[in-house]
Amino acid sequence: MDRWLFFADTPLQMYNAALTASALIEQGDHASLLVYDQFAQASDLAIVYEKIGVFDEIEVVPHHPIHEYRQQLIWQIGSRFGKKNLAIRMILDPSYDHLAIACPTPATFEVFQRLLARNKKLRVSFYEDGTGSYNGAVFKTVYSFDEPPLIDENEPPRIHQLRAIINALRLKRFLYRPERLFLKNPSLLAPGIDISTCQINPEQNVLDKLEAAFAKEPLSLPPAKNIIVLDTARYQEPNPETEAIDHLLEQIIELEISPFLRKHPRSVTDSVYTNSCQDLSGGFWELFCHKEAAILSDALLISIGSTAQLSPIIEGNAKPFLMFLYKLAFSETDSLFKTYEYTVCIAQDCYGVDSDRILIPKSLEEAKDQIRAFIS
Known part of the structure; x- marks a missing residue:
């Protein structure tokens, strides 16, 4: 023992x-x-x-x-x-x-x-x-x-x-x-x-x-094409990841979309765009992914390369659209670039023939175009 x-x-x-x-x-x-x-x-x-x-x-x-x-x-x-x-x-x-x-x-x-x-x-x-x-x-x-x-x-x-x-x-x-x-x-x-x-x-x-x-504080989403931004950890000083998220939030809001925003549990500050988003920070994400796979299947999950983006497939075998923003935050010479690149490889292995649901924009404008296409 x-x-x-x-x-x-x-x-x-x-x-x-x-x-x-x-x-x-x-x-x-x-x-x-x-x-x-x-x-x-x-x-x-x-x-x-x-x-x-x-x-x-x-x-x-x-x-x-x-x-x-x-x-x-x-x-x-x-x-x-x-x-x-x-x-x-x-x-x-x-x-x-x-x-x-x-x-x-x-x-x-x-x-x-x-x-x-x-x-x-x-x-x-x-x-x-x-x-x-x-x-x-x-x-x-x-x-x-x-x-x-x-x-x-x-x-x-x-x-x-x-x-x-x-x-x-x-x-x-x-x-x-x-x-x-x-x-x-x-x-x-x-x-x-x-x-x-x-x-x-x-x-x-x-x-x-x-x-x-955890049923007492359940997460809920409407049965629609929901856009969910999974935030990165925010401390006192901004960093390339938080800046990339904020730039994209600005573009989404310009499209007159009110996205869902899930705050990172380690964050000590909020995004400047928090008040323009619908809060999805409560409840337990992994259990939600396990139970509500059908609703998440039609959603778009956006982040730098968050653990939470893969939770739907790992926990509930759901395949929502995924948008990875690491190319907006890091250059190819940055050590984190390859780390996030392998995260995409994991997603692609999990999605198989549905890998066209995985989006990796190289610019802010490309990301905005992909969001337009998603909601159309």
Whole structure:
């Protein structure tokens, strides 16, 4: 009997953690969940998951807001040498055999170090965090010191230099060295990612409980050609992704269309066009995709290359129109360009003969023309 600690910092991660843990518990293991309170309703969702009964214990830890990369790096290095920034109460008291994370962050690194101090044989696994788990993005984040399973020749120099130094000095305490990756559909994993995979096979009773729990705040769409913009994470400063989304929202509004806008759970600011859109930020997106596949099949989902764009096909086998905006945000030399390009490859593999529903505009005007064609 092994003990697992799952770390989650988004609603999607909480959902996937519960699905992954349910199968492990069926095998006789035990699991607890640590929720990092950096998104709205984290505490409310924790109460929901407590009632579902998958986890032995759930604790919500307060957000420790540090946005500047240098300070985040200092946070991680400090964690390695015992500094504690997270106000974690009781959940770390037991000794865990496994830590399961979805995406490396300074917060996950601190938890990793604190668990490792208690159990030198701690094993780390990753579990699905949307498309980033399939295209390798979670392994190439600036917050991981491991050599990524998928090597990117366009990797930002500072990441490469840090990893090179840490790996050359064999500073193993800095390295997650994940032994497996839990995925809903391992066959979609990008070629060249050298990591063992394990399919997420949740217990049906857990799915039923989740559906019942989230039925109180259901999402709803009219049976029409809905345009849904899935926003990217917005912080204090704009970035190429938020600017691309805002430029397109402006064009959509000029067409006298009121699109649906779903806010990213990590956002701390809103788009300037929020008030001109219909809010679709409530409820639980993955469960909605599972239940309302028919309505979504006629919709157009727009984003840079969001995890949520693939949720209809992964969760409910629906094939809405998809518009990927990464070519409006990044040049071909940017390291993120190839990451999003593989996200499109995943979509194309899933859509098969229906790949003509996938739109990849090269300019704002082309995107506007494609939207005109969609609504006509």
